[in-house]
Amino acid sequence: MGMTLTEQILARHAGRDRVSAGENIWVDVDILLTHDVCGPGTIGIFKDKFGADAKVWDKERVVIIPDHYIFTADAMARRNIDILREFVAEQGLPYYYDPGTSRYKGVCHVALPEEGHTRPGELLLGTDSHTCTHGAFGMFATGVGNTDAALAMGTGKTWLKVPETMRFEFHGALPPYLMAKDLILQVIGDIGFDGATYRAMEFVGPAVFDLNIEERMTLCNMAIEAGGKNGVVEPDQVTIDYVNERIARAGTHADYTPVYDTADGAYVFTKQYDVSTLDPVVAKPHRPDNRASVREVAGTKVDRVYIGSCTGGKITDFEAAARLLAGREVRVDTFIVPATTEVARELGRRKIGEHTLTEIFRNAGCRLGESSCAACLGGPVDTFGRLNEPLTCVSTTNRNFPGRMGHKDGQVYLASPMTAAATALTGVITDPRDQMS
């Protein structure tokens, strides 16, 4: 029997020929990612445990991307950024993307690949639960807390329990009204929001390889919403081309060795989907596995639509939304938050017909925010798009637990950018099929 993709990567990083699910192993870390919310705490523990003058294990491999609390007057939140700046200067870290400068990026999980820090076959830790996003690049990527990150910062190592793998196979042609978001909400609804706890979720099949890299990121991004340790997609030429282009542009290290699917690993199960038969879905309040088809909840009145975050704030997401919004007007407050500054620039370049996406959104009456996590996680009260009242919101983000977007009694429906845009046009939850020309 062979090894799963996840086992192959972990075995290599443990310096072993073979590992099996359930084993506790020490592994080498290739990249450690942190941001403004968890960076200061990680740095605090790092200094406490390794000494005030300690140096990080490899400064080329510690990437710091502030993104959560950027455009706020909250002095405490701003102080977090100051702590990062000081640390970066003291350690001489080359990969820091400072707010207020031309290097500023925005949401770490979209910025990380853009800046050439994701590579097939590598092992990535991030102090953010959505670090699993980067499994889309054929790597092992998982979220950790500050203590784990501090240990990795000082030693380049972490301990892991090798997860069992659940395999999700997607076949068929994706209809034009479905997106990766629908697929992953479908899966989470099927297995439950703890259905993958301690496990790897491997996404395979022709319909996965038909997805572009951003859509694969959306699939892996929400593995954590089923409790998964990591999501992973085998790398193909799409992956390699994307990664090589980004590495060349950013000048990051170019040596990496992909692992490939042998299809004979030990899987907990293999679950098959024919994507051509699926419907657009939402996750109703207050759990990501509280799935309903859009048709079932159609007509529910909403106060607001939010399109943004690492899950739903990439260029593919905005293009899909803009196709529906072009030449029309929204009926409810609609917030557009590009994940990164690169996505924001692309909104101003990419056109549908003769208008750029930015123009389409403006003409439709949407409000455009600056690149960051913004209201995805609520944050300080002055955060763009935050639910400061108990509103009902259709959102392309990834979590709808009570209070996640601000107000404890806010009602958040998670949906694809297409469903979000269709809803924006009517003011009630709307199936994108009903708004497509």
Place this chain on the structure above:
Amino acid sequence: MDTKIRGKAYVVGESIDTDQIIPAQYLVYSTSDPEERRFYGHYALAGLPVASQGLPDGGTPFVRGEEFTSDYQIIVAGPNFGCGSSREHAPLALAEAGATLVIAESYARIFFRNCVNGGYVIPAETRERLYDRVRTGDDLEVDLTANTVINHTTGDHYELPPIGDILPILEAGDVFEYAKKAGMMAS
């Protein structure tokens, strides 16, 4: 590590996520500065909707009014406790409030790991559903060697599965001590 823990129970339901344990707007306090760190105790479980605050009745905040610590030391919960974000502020907040142990039916992985690695609170698992049998305020005694829970208020006894994989880290104190023992970090 204390293997016998006695304290008052604070009971919550299923799928208590990290936003309910410590809402995102409070993540700005320093975790290194002891004066500021106390605020994590103050806001521990501040995101629970009122009806979920201390089951079965609800309406009992984990930390009262202006206090920084809780009257309760043992949190009893349903499945998937600590789901959501990776913020280590979550177990830290519970520990700052004075909690030492959580008994849940299952945990989200990152939260579980954070509890153990940072040595904040002990995450014990229960196979039985306790959150609808124990009431907030009950006097519990947990023995992690004998793997038992005694409810002194009701006289009930329950069994816990053995702690397993994480015991070496709990015994070492935290993951740094564990890493030193494993030769992964200089002592």
